[in-house]
Amino acid sequence: MKRGRPKGYNPYYEISYAELGDWVGSKAKVQVSKKWLDILMGNSSEISTDNLSSSELKKEVSSDTPKIEFNLTTFDNE
Amino acid sequence: MSNYFPHLIGQDAVKKKLSFYLDAFEKTSQSPFLLMAGAKGLGKTEFAKSFADKLSNQDGNKRPFLELNCSTIKNNEQFFEQIFLPMISDNEITIIFDECHALPQDLTMAFLTIFNSEKSHKKSFEWEDMTFQFNFRKQTFIFATTETDKIFPPLKDRLTIVDFEPYSGEELGEIIKICIPEIKISDKCLPEIAKTIRGNARSAVKRSKEISLYCGAKESNNFSLDNFKDLCDHVGILPFGISFTEKQILQTLLKCGSATLTGLAAKIGMSKTSLQRDHELYLLNKSLIEIDGKRKITSHGLELCKLL
Numbered sequence: 001m002k003r004g005r006p007k008g009y010n011p012y013y014e015i016s017y018a019e020l021g022d023w024v025g026s027k028a029k030v031q032v033s034k035k036w037l038d039i040l041m042g043n044s045s046e047i048s049t050d051n052l053s054s055s056e057l058k059k060e061v062s063s064d065t066p067k068i069e070f071n072l073t074t075f076d077n078e
Numbered sequence: 079m080s081n082y083f084p085h086l087i088g089q090d091a092v093k094k095k096l097s098f099y100l101d102a103f104e105k106t107s108q109s110p111f112l113l114m115a116g117a118k119g120l121g122k123t124e125f126a127k128s129f130a131d132k133l134s135n136q137d138g139n140k141r142p143f144l145e146l147n148c149s150t151i152k153n154n155e156q157f158f159e160q161i162f163l164p165m166i167s168d169n170e171i172t173i174i175f176d177e178c179h180a181l182p183q184d185l186t187m188a189f190l191t192i193f194n195s196e197k198s199h200k201k202s203f204e205w206e207d208m209t210f211q212f213n214f215r216k217q218t219f220i221f222a223t224t225e226t227d228k229i230f231p232p233l234k235d236r237l238t239i240v241d242f243e244p245y246s247g248e249e250l251g252e253i254i255k256i257c258i259p260e261i262k263i264s265d266k267c268l269p270e271i272a273k274t275i276r277g278n279a280r281s282a283v284k285r286s287k288e289i290s291l292y293c294g295a296k297e298s299n300n301f302s303l304d305n306f307k308d309l310c311d312h313v314g315i316l317p318f319g320i321s322f323t324e325k326q327i328l329q330t331l332l333k334c335g336s337a338t339l340t341g342l343a344a345k346i347g348m349s350k351t352s353l354q355r356d357h358e359l360y361l362l363n364k365s366l367i368e369i370d371g372k373r374k375i376t377s378h379g380l381e382l383c384k385l386l
């Protein structure tokens with residue numbers, strides 16, 4: 001029996017807020033990232049849902065991932 | 079053949095090999111995927127950095143050098159998002175994956191595809207609906223580790239191994255002299271200092287800093303054998319550079335005659351793995367103990383115990 005995700009599988013689907021509303025209605029509860037919601041509520045003047053693209057949302061969700069340690073050296077050109 | 083590393087001491091075989099690849103790079107703009115392998119403090123990163131310093135871009139400028147600590151890489155997504163896309167993709171750069179035995183499993187699998195040897199200098203890697211382009215004329219990849227046995231064998235097969243060897247006493251003396259040129263170390267003293275450095279270049283650099291501090295405190299630019307004995311007494315440098323745990327091992331074996339690994343670990347109060355890897359190997363290397371079923375102190379070890 002095959003296990004695991006097939007190649008190219010993505011568990012997320014992009015859908016507009018309006019289209020989602022058509023399916024579940026405006027009072028339906030949906031799960032969102034706490035951090036993203038805090039940013040929205042705390043700095044609503046800076047960030048609005050209209051200009052937050054799906055890629056930015058994904059970036060926000062993945063901002064919790066630890067940073068890779070690196071050191072970049074640029075050598076002097078003689 | 080050119081020697082591109084006259085400023086670095088020792089490691090003649092490494093210098094020869096890397097110089098050959100640098101000569102080849104000048105003509106082909108390509109280098110094999112190198113794996114710097116050897117114990118800690120032998121200069122793997124230093125040589126990799128010096129190698130990278132000699133690699134030029136197509137416009138003749140020097141390439142930047144990116145050092146990555148593999149133990150902080152958790153998965154493919156993190157690597158491609160944080161490192162590949164912003165710093166590697168489309169750029170001319172040299173990358174070293176330090177402690178590469180700690181690469182995560184999914185990135186190791188990705189590297190099997192990426193570093194699969196083919197004639198083309200370009201490689202596309204597809205992952206989660208995205209395509210990442212590698213150009214080995216623009217990007218030079220180097221790996222380094224102290225533990226080659228922990229690298230997934232198919233990945234190791236794709237890499238060209240550059241082996242580092244311990245430094246001789248003379249080479250360690252040279253390293254110390256280069257680090258503190260302003261201090262005059264007596265001819266009798268230098269070999270005695272080298273004996274306490276355990277064949278390790280990084281330890282030589284550390285020891286030279288201690289000597290520099292000692293001379294600074296004494297307001298003198300001369301360092302004699304008596305000064306070294308005084309320094310050893312102050313900072314706890316033991317003969318052959320053995321650690322206090324190793325001293326404890328020798329004294330335990332002297333007391334009880336012989337011991338099994340488990341028995342010795344229990345007496346010293348540390349794990350069997352650490353005892354074997356971090357201490358026993360050095361004592362065996364210096365013929366201070368022997369293992370014949372059980373651990374025993376040698377006559378050489380007995381002499382050292384009297385000094386301690």
